[in-house]
Amino acid sequence: MSLVFDNLGGLITALLWVNVRMTLTAVIVGFPIACLFAVGRLSRNPLIYYAVTVYVNVLRSSPLLMILFWAYYTGPMVTGHSTSAYMAAVIALTAFEVAYFTEIVRAGLQAVASRQRRAGLATGLSVTQVYVFIILPQAVRKMVPSLLTQSIIAFQDSTIASIISVPDIVQVTTIINAREQRPIELYFALAIIFFIICYCLSRLVDYLEARQSRRILGVSKTT
């Protein structure tokens, strides 16, 4: 047991500095791209529509590991300079999450009643303004629970980076285990750390969903 506490600092550092940082980067960079792509998924221009749809469907049907291979092994061949394993993992995770976020944002945009869009247009706003100031703010509020759930999955998926030797918490555990040969304690600790974080976050999602359905019910009661 003391073995786990001795190494806890290293594990938590790897968790924050690699897994959490990677997840946050993927979410923060991926979300704006996903918003653009979601508008593309609703576009009447067939070129934009098909390009985005193919991207979303291909990425959602491939394993993250394959996308990671593309970024890590073929990325340098295409760009001509080497990519660090961490950078490749960030790029792969972002590209992967963009596909999932796009579908969540698209569903959110479609859930905003079309009379909101027509009313916005009628006040003289341009299509872009209507999206940015009227539809997106309402849609984002509805999407928050799904986006958070997807971010939890992204956080769990960030462990896959250990397969290309990114020093994340799983990789650090494997290294410590190679030295100490105490897999029971180490992998138990690893599982518990993830369980506590992801369990608390999914309770937060439940709370947000409950609050949201209460608010919708409350609004429909007063009108």
Place this chain on the structure above:
Amino acid sequence: MRIEFDWSVLWRPPFDELIVSGILTTIKLSLIAWVFALIIGTLVGVARGSPYRIVRFLASAHVEIFRNIPLLVQLFFAYYVLPRLLPMDMRRELFNFGWEFGSAVLTLSLYTSAKVAEHVRAGAIAVDQKIKSSALSTGLTWTQAHVYVITPLILRIITPSLTSEFVTVFKSSSIALAVGVAETSFLTQQLGYQTFHWVEANALGTAVYLTCAGLVAGLMSIIERNTRVPGLLRRGATD
């Protein structure tokens, strides 16, 4: 920088046989895991509506544990930790038997079963309360009502969401490379390392997973069409 393509590495020996065996391993692993996940997930999902508090608690615990720990961590746990809990001779037996594949099947089915259970629970809410009451009023016990009436209905209702979980099993099976199962992603990496034709190797691996996803989606849409609950979708739309 110019990249030289040589697609023939994919069908030149020794890789042709490796590729075929890798694809078959992916399919075998995913299908076995899916069957277990479907059975365990359905049982656990239905158990979450059980009249007994202890059964409900155990079912929820199952879902929370397997849903909130990353698949890779569960896989390492199954591969490195579980054999240590066995006596030495049994442990050797386990590895002779092929624990790489066994641990991958175990974790993949349990991880997916938690997700299936969530869909089953959502489906249970979608089944009309009147059907439950009528089933019970004909004299069926709670268990009988769930086995003969409600669970078949739930499974028919949630077929669309099960499709995406089925596809996810194929995708998630790629993680098995971490414990050395020679499945598609493993052979992709081997092919890349040995020939340095990474584009060809990755294209092959990705194509295999995309094909599997397409086949699963096609199969499930046929099942969905034939098992659709009459009237249910229309009523949902007009509500």
